Amino acid sequence: MKLKLHIWRQKNAATSGKMTSYEMDNVSPDMSFLEMLDVLNEKIIERGEEPVAFEHDCREGICGSCGMMINGMAHGPEKLTTTCQLHMRKFNDGDEITIEPWRAEAFPVIKDLVVDRSSFDRIIASGGYVNVNTGGVPDANAIPIGKKVADYAFNAAACIGCGACVAACPNASAMLFTSAKISHLGSLPQGQVERMDRVINMVSTMDNEGFGGCTNHLECEAACPKGISAEYIAQMNRDMMKATFTVR
Amino acid sequence: MASIRTYLQSTIMSKVIMALSGLAVIGFLLAHLAGNLLVFGGPEAINKYGQGLRDLGGLLWVLRGGIVVAFIAHIFTSIHLKQRNASARKVSYANTQPVNSTFASRTMLISGLSILIYLLFHLSHFTWGMVSTKSFNGSYILQDGRIVHDVYAMVVADFQNPIISIVYIVAVTLVMFHTTHAFSSAFQTLGINHPSYNGLIKKAGLGIAILFWIGYVSIPVAILGQFVK
Ligand code: HEM
Ligand code: FES
Numbered sequence: 001m002k003l004k005l006h007i008w009r010q011k012n013a014a015t016s017g018k019m020t021s022y023e024m025d026n027v028s029p030d031m032s033f034l035e036m037l038d039v040l041n042e043k044i045i046e047r048g049e050e051p052v053a054f055e056h057d058c059r060e061g062i063c064g065s066c067g068m069m070i071n072g073m074a075h076g077p078e079k080l081t082t083t084c085q086l087h088m089r090k091f092n093d094g095d096e097i098t099i100e101p102w103r104a105e106a107f108p109v110i111k112d113l114v115v116d117r118s119s120f121d122r123i124i125a126s127g128g129y130v131n132v133n134t135g136g137v138p139d140a141n142a143i144p145i146g147k148k149v150a151d152y153a154f155n156a157a158a159c160i161g162c163g164a165c166v167a168a169c170p171n172a173s174a175m176l177f178t179s180a181k182i183s184h185l186g187s188l189p190q191g192q193v194e195r196m197d198r199v200i201n202m203v204s205t206m207d208n209e210g211f212g213g214c215t216n217h218l219e220c221e222a223a224c225p226k227g228i229s230a231e232y233i234a235q236m237n238r239d240m241m242k243a244t245f246t247v248r
Numbered sequence: 249m250a251s252i253r254t255y256l257q258s259t260i261m262s263k264v265i266m267a268l269s270g271l272a273v274i275g276f277l278l279a280h281l282a283g284n285l286l287v288f289g290g291p292e293a294i295n296k297y298g299q300g301l302r303d304l305g306g307l308l309w310v311l312r313g314g315i316v317v318a319f320i321a322h323i324f325t326s327i328h329l330k331q332r333n334a335s336a337r338k339v340s341y342a343n344t345q346p347v348n349s350t351f352a353s354r355t356m357l358i359s360g361l362s363i364l365i366y367l368l369f370h371l372s373h374f375t376w377g378m379v380s381t382k383s384f385n386g387s388y389i390l391q392d393g394r395i396v397h398d399v400y401a402m403v404v405a406d407f408q409n410p411i412i413s414i415v416y417i418v419a420v421t422l423v424m425f426h427t428t429h430a431f432s433s434a435f436q437t438l439g440i441n442h443p444s445y446n447g448l449i450k451k452a453g454l455g456i457a458i459l460f461w462i463g464y465v466s467i468p469v470a471i472l473g474q475f476v477k
Contacts, residue, residue, distance in 0.1 A: 006342070069343075072341060072345035073347070098343040100342060104336060105335065105338055168347075170337075171332075171333035171337070173259075173333070175260075203258055203259070203260055204254075204258060207259050210335070212337070213263055214263065215329075215333070215356065216432075218348040218349070219348050222347035230441065233436070234440065235439065237263075237436075237437060238439030240255075240260045241260075241438075241439065243255070244252060244255040247255075
């Protein structure tokens with residue numbers, strides 16, 4: 001396959017960047033998208049230039065670090081897929097592909113396609129945990145939890161924190177992420193103790209980090225590689241309404 | 249812990265205020281439509297209804313106050329949130345492909361602000377009588393002998409002007425667009441989301457939006473087409 005890539009190049013956080021075009025020949029349809037970028041980088045390095053910086057770790061769709069905007073879609077055109085699991089067979093010979101970093105004030109660009117997602121870590125630190133007694137590890141089945149509840153919580157827990165929801169949202173809102181974390185813990189018995197404080201604290205951190213609000217376009221749901229539902233946002237809204245009037 | 253006031257200013261609670269006030273406006277528009285359609289019942293029906301509203305006295309002012317508060321809350325929260333949302337992404341993408349969002353959902357502020365501009369014209373026209381004083385000041389004698397404001401003659405005379413009618417139809421079309429996204433969106437904002445009734449909410453929103461369009465547009469169309477004179 002022959003491809004024309006338009007990639008955002010930016011030296012560091014302090015400089016402004018621009019789109020740069022690269023031609024690629026002999027791209028195998030069996031390559032993953034990141035492997036295609038690896039090949040591009042080898043060529044760029046041979047030319048003595050700076051390779052395209054992109055983040056990646058597991059390359060098996062579980063760590064959430066490989067986020068990038070591909071042809072205007074978070075993680076590219078394939079549903080329920082991270083960039084590392086996207087394969088070049090999804091594209092056609094002669095295609096032009098634009099590749100951009102996540103765009104959000106709360107996700108500043110560090111270099112090229114790499115953004116700083118530590119705002120997510122700060123949301124988690126403000127309430128995405130449960131307090132437990134120290135001592136021996138409790139038995140896994142010490143607290144019985146119904147299958148439906150366990151599934152509901154697990155589907156929220158599937159969030160890998162990749163930031164695709166923020167990237168795809170026209171308002172750069174982090175509500176799908178934040179709600180998945182809040183609802184995952186808030187649905188389980190262990191999460192009840194801090195439930196009201198958790199929603200207040202995580203929502204205010206989310207707001208203070210500069211993410212936008214939800215206007216229910218549901219672009220997040222379409223972009224989420226783990227298929228997390230906006231139902232969790234509704235649950236977060238319910239908890240927030242309750243907490244607003246009851247928290248002490 | 250901060251205060252309730254801080255929480256109410258959060259993105260979520262601001263949106264809750266927007267949803268509640270927006271639903272109040274939808275409720276108002278449904279009632280307003282039911283009243284307006286009495287124009288098809290002739291002068292006696294709608295003029296009697298108009299007088300009936302006036303006879304509510306203090307209650308009418310409570311209802312008016314409520315709807316004004318809802319509008320103001322709705323407009324303030326919409327602008328406050330829009331500013332937040334715009335500043336959450338200052339550098340835009342070279343390429344974006346919408347998947348789930350709709351034309352209506354992406355143009356809510358524009359449709360809303362255009363409705364606001366029309367609303368001010370609408371009030372100065374039919375409520376404050378600043379647009380066509382002649383037809384506004386007519387009076388009508390009800391069958392029970394009471395002399396009341398002639399709403400019927402005013403509406404018929406003014407909608408015979410095609411410009412007034414067309415502007416009205418455009419405004420109603422914007423209300424329809426706004427409502428297609430607004431209704432189901434408000435339920436989601438209020439945390440009312442469940443796979444077993446989401447489809448129903450979506451359909452009801454679409455139904456109400458279409459009802460608004462057919463219902464409100466039927467009046468100027470009937471008058472321009474001389475079915476109501
Ligand atoms: C007066 C001018 C108006 C302005 C400036 C305005 C603005 C807006 C905006 C910006 C939104 C947010 C849309 C979003 O979340 O994507 C919205 C939502 C909404 N609007 Fe309006 N609007 C106006 C009038 C109306 C009218 C006439 C109705 C009744 C049909 C209405 C009902 C709603 C409802 C129910 C929502 C949903 C709230 C939610 O998403 O939770 N609005 N409006
Ligand atoms: S590299 Fe880990 S999810 Fe893609």
